Amino acid sequence: MSSTPLPRQVDIRKLIAADTIISAQEPLRNFARLLDMLEARDGDVEVNLHFYRREQGGKFIDGEVRAIVAVLCQRCMKPMPLAIDSTFSVGVVWTDEQAIRLPKDLEPYIVGDELQDVRDLIEDELILCVPYSSYHEQLDCADNYVQPELPDTPVESKPNPFQVLEQLKSGK
Numbered sequence: 001m002s003s004t005p006l007p008r009q010v011d012i013r014k015l016i017a018a019d020t021i022i023s024a025q026e027p028l029r030n031f032a033r034l035l036d037m038l039e040a041r042d043g044d045v046e047v048n049l050h051f052y053r054r055e056q057g058g059k060f061i062d063g064e065v066r067a068i069v070a071v072l073c074q075r076c077m078k079p080m081p082l083a084i085d086s087t088f089s090v091g092v093v094w095t096d097e098q099a100i101r102l103p104k105d106l107e108p109y110i111v112g113d114e115l116q117d118v119r120d121l122i123e124d125e126l127i128l129c130v131p132y133s134s135y136h137e138q139l140d141c142a143d144n145y146v147q148p149e150l151p152d153t154p155v156e157s158k159p160n161p162f163q164v165l166e167q168l169k170s171g172k
């Protein structure tokens, strides 16, 4: 596992030509749009990216993103952990016309001629993984916790006879 952040301003064309794999850990706080949806800024996103071309044509990036983020439970309004573990695949194109020609089930990633910050791509994927509203599992939710039925016997504990004995011995 690597602890390096994602490289900034990469040449996608070169990465694809060299069949590059990038493994990185990017701090959550660097994803500003995502942070708007979260309750905590701490933590890292684990990212794996593969830039490659297929023999039958086409250039692609396959990616994996993993993170544990904190979102607000919409029932009890308390933070709850949300595990993100997702894979995605995009077709790399340079123009809108090329994007239209991609198969419909393949997301286009239009890179143009400038260097790209792939954090935008990662952030889009992360945002897709955060549901519009989240809820604790019923038993974990502060607002929905059903108290177990109390037993019929009084709950107050009787004095422990040994403690009483100790107190008598010590003369208190």
Ligand SMILES: [Zn+2]
Pocket: 073, 074, 075, 076, 077, 078, 135, 136, 140, 141, 142, 143
């Ligand atoms: Zn809750």
